[in-house]
């Protein structure tokens with residue numbers, strides 16, 4: 001992961017924490033419903049529900065990592081396809097490199 005990418009992740013975590021704090025504040029302080037909170041924060045009601053259910057994003061991350069694969073070319077995380085244990089064997093970078101004939105596994 002590059003420094004930029006980890007900074008982007010940190011930004012997202014901070015942003016989520018702020019949104020979670022707001023989402024928690026509204027029903028207590030102003031008695032807003034999920035739909036009203038979603039409206040205020042400019043997010044979907046499903047997102048607000050996720051903030052209550054999974055405030056740190058940890059559950060979503062765990063699911064993602066369970067479904068993710070490891071690239072056989074460079075060891076990066078690969079995208080999941082349909083379910084557990086079904087992730088791609090190559091990351092996008094290696095796939096592209098190989099299809100252009102410059103990949104690590106090309107003869």
Ligand SMILES: [Zn+2]
Pocket residue numbers: 071072073074075076090091092093094095
């Ligand atoms: Zn790769």
